[in-house]
Amino acid sequence: xxxLTIARxxxxxxGLLFGLFGVTGIGMTHILFPGLHCYACPLAVTVCPIGxxxxxxxxxxxxxxxxxxxxxxxxxxxxxxxxxxxxxGTLNDLLSFRKVRIxxxxxxxxxxxxxxxxxxxxxxxxxxxxxxxxxxxIEASIPYLFxxxxxxxxxxxxxxxxxxxxxxxxxxxxxxxxxxxCPMGGLLALFNRVSFLHLHLDADRCTGCGACxxxxxxxxxxxxxxxxxxxxxxxECVDACHLGALSLRxxxxxxx
Amino acid sequence: MxxxxxxxxxxxxxxxxxxxxxxxxxxxxxxxxxxDPITILVGGRSEVRVVVExxxxxxxxxxxxxxxxxxxxxxxxxxxxxSLDPFATDAIRLVLEASPDAVEGARTARFEVVYTYCVGDxxxxxxxxxxxxxxxxxxxxxxxxxxxxxxxxxxxxxxATPFPWPWVGLGVAFIAVGCALFVARRAGxxxxxxxxxxxxxxxxxxxxxxxxxxxxGIGAVLCTSCVGIEEARSVHDARLSPxxxxxxxxxxxxxxxxxxxxxxxxxxxxxxxxxERAAEVTDRIAYTFVDVEIDPALAAERGVIRSGRTVVPxxxxxxxxxxxxxxxxxxxxxxxxxxxxx
Numbered sequence: 001x002x003x004l005t006i007a008r009x010x011x012x013x014x015g016l017l018f019g020l021f022g023v024t025g026i027g028m029t030h031i032l033f034p035g036l037h038c039y040a041c042p043l044a045v046t047v048c049p050i051g052x053x054x055x056x057x058x059x060x061x062x063x064x065x066x067x068x069x070x071x072x073x074x075x076x077x078x079x080x081x082x083x084x085x086x087x088x089g090t091l092n093d094l095l096s097f098r099k100v101r102i103x104x105x106x107x108x109x110x111x112x113x114x115x116x117x118x119x120x121x122x123x124x125x126x127x128x129x130x131x132x133x134x135x136x137x138i139e140a141s142i143p144y145l146f147x148x149x150x151x152x153x154x155x156x157x158x159x160x161x162x163x164x165x166x167x168x169x170x171x172x173x174x175x176x177x178x179x180x181x182c183p184m185g186g187l188l189a190l191f192n193r194v195s196f197l198h199l200h201l202d203a204d205r206c207t208g209c210g211a212c213x214x215x216x217x218x219x220x221x222x223x224x225x226x227x228x229x230x231x232x233x234x235x236e237c238v239d240a241c242h243l244g245a246l247s248l249r250x251x252x253x254x255x256x
Numbered sequence: 257m258x259x260x261x262x263x264x265x266x267x268x269x270x271x272x273x274x275x276x277x278x279x280x281x282x283x284x285x286x287x288x289x290x291x292d293p294i295t296i297l298v299g300g301r302s303e304v305r306v307v308v309e310x311x312x313x314x315x316x317x318x319x320x321x322x323x324x325x326x327x328x329x330x331x332x333x334x335x336x337x338x339s340l341d342p343f344a345t346d347a348i349r350l351v352l353e354a355s356p357d358a359v360e361g362a363r364t365a366r367f368e369v370v371y372t373y374c375v376g377d378x379x380x381x382x383x384x385x386x387x388x389x390x391x392x393x394x395x396x397x398x399x400x401x402x403x404x405x406x407x408x409x410x411x412x413x414x415x416a417t418p419f420p421w422p423w424v425g426l427g428v429a430f431i432a433v434g435c436a437l438f439v440a441r442r443a444g445x446x447x448x449x450x451x452x453x454x455x456x457x458x459x460x461x462x463x464x465x466x467x468x469x470x471x472x473g474i475g476a477v478l479c480t481s482c483v484g485i486e487e488a489r490s491v492h493d494a495r496l497s498p499x500x501x502x503x504x505x506x507x508x509x510x511x512x513x514x515x516x517x518x519x520x521x522x523x524x525x526x527x528x529x530x531x532e533r534a535a536e537v538t539d540r541i542a543y544t545f546v547d548v549e550i551d552p553a554l555a556a557e558r559g560v561i562r563s564g565r566t567v568v569p570x571x572x573x574x575x576x577x578x579x580x581x582x583x584x585x586x587x588x589x590x591x592x593x594x595x596x597x598x
Contacts, residue, residue, distance in 0.1 A: 027564055030472045047474065068458030068460075069455075072459070126482075149582065155485060156485070194448050
């Protein structure tokens with residue numbers, strides 16, 4: 001039974017709709033998007049947290065509003081937003097054919113990307129990450145080419161290059177971008193162990209068969225690392241476990 | 257308390273500390289006038305200092321005062337501050353003189369502080385309007401400041417920029433809560449509760465400072481070079497080719513251009529400078545600069561919007577529907593817009 005997977009496709013669809021809500025004519029709102037979604041997208045009605053973070057660093061503005069929102073998202077679901085809502089995560093999902101085991105050391109790459117994004121914004125006083133972001137490639141570069149604002153020039157080709165590289169990575173390794181490179185995932189991962197949405201393991205029921213690990217798109221072994229910062233709480237492992245040892249829960253955690 | 261719970265606190269704490277470290281001081285220059293108000297006797301002089309604090313992480317240049325009060329005027333041209341280092345404080349000495357026929361009474365004299373602020377290759381000229389309370393009194397015993405000499409800017413000791421208590425307070429409070437939880441039990445709940453306090457405080461303070469509006473403003477405006485739609489161009493590259501100058505000289509109709517910009521847009525100063533260069537060649541060109549964040553309605557009216565997003569820089573010719581977005585190949589496109597292209 002894949003009831004969580006079906007539900008997740010529904011919320012991912014909502015995430016996509018939310019990302020494209022500008023089609024209704026609503027302009028930009030004050031809301032930060034709880035995922036990677038370019039605010040330059042012609043249909044965006046929400047602000048990209050990574051783009052805003054870079055701008056605040058460039059302006060020298062203390063990020064109170066940004067920080068409060070990120071902590072709120074972190075507490076509400078942590079990386080659950082990656083698994084259940086983020087449109088770019090959805091694209092990763094759709095191309096997740098090879099569920100290879102995660103390389104732990106590489107998974108810290110997203111924190112390195114986050115730090116590099118912060119450092120580059122400060123050092124170059126520019127939104128450097130946005131110029132490489134594959135989400136911006138899809139949601140800004142390509143649409144603006146058709147809207148007559150962008151041209152096929154060097155920055156456009158750089159965007160297409162990073163997008164192509166990311167797509168190839170997604171095909172070769174499931175959730176490649178989310179595992180290794182996403183700075184937004186890195187931000188939310190900081191809160192993964194305290195967020196209200198969490199994966200619960202009933203150790204008495206678990207036989208260690210590894211069925212959950214075979215289904216995990218992030219390449220984790222949920223029966224031994226159910227609280228990992230890489231876990232996107234997608235629930236694939238819950239569906240895979242026929243013994244009911246794993247469950248997704250919401251609320252304060254109970255220590256087991 | 258388990259090691260896992262400790263780890264769960266350390267990472268958010270690192271986030272807060274990184275965020276606090278990443279941000280610079282509040283922009284840009286802060287001003288105070290000492291003393292304020294002042295008293296000047298009719299026909300006499302009085303001295304004030306305009307103290308300038310650089311609260312940013314970048315240098316400010318050519319800080320100068322433009323005085324705008326006819327009755328009380330500077331007796332000497334105030335010496336500008338040529339360069340003000342990040343987080344430094346300096347002052348401009350201002351000797352004011354009331355003319356013999358100055359009207360007695362209290363007034364607020366208006367003046368402006370003009371300075372240049374560069375972030376990377378992009379420079380802005382910023383104007384801050386200030387006021388100074390002046391009481392002009394009868395000259396029973398005129399006090400004249402003798403031996404007033406032109407002076408360079410006056411060093412104001414080592415007074416530092418006001419310490420950023422709110423930021424540090426936020427970070428320290430968060431870390432203190434984290435440390436308290438280190439020795440507490442059931443850290444999962446407590447960590448979540450502490451984070452809820454942090455987020456509520458940060459959100460409330462951020463909204464009180466209008467940061468949600470700032471976020472919306474940044475999201476609503478697309479700066480073409482900021483997301484890699486085109487390369488940023490520096491204002492220093494704003495030059496017209498000899499062929500373009502010849503073409504502009506052949507312009508035989510009056511043209512009005514509007515340059516739409518945002519303060520934080522990297523390529524906008526280049527677009528503005530190119531229009532200025534063109535206007536220097538021929539007096540047929542009149543131009544205005546429009547900040548899209550101040551006047552979004554005009555931007556919408558003039559078509560500087562693509563699918564809901566205001567795009568800057570953009571140049572619009574009055575009476576034409578065509579909009580030049582961005583700065584790529586701007587010289588050629590500008591000549592085409594003016595009707596003098598090849």
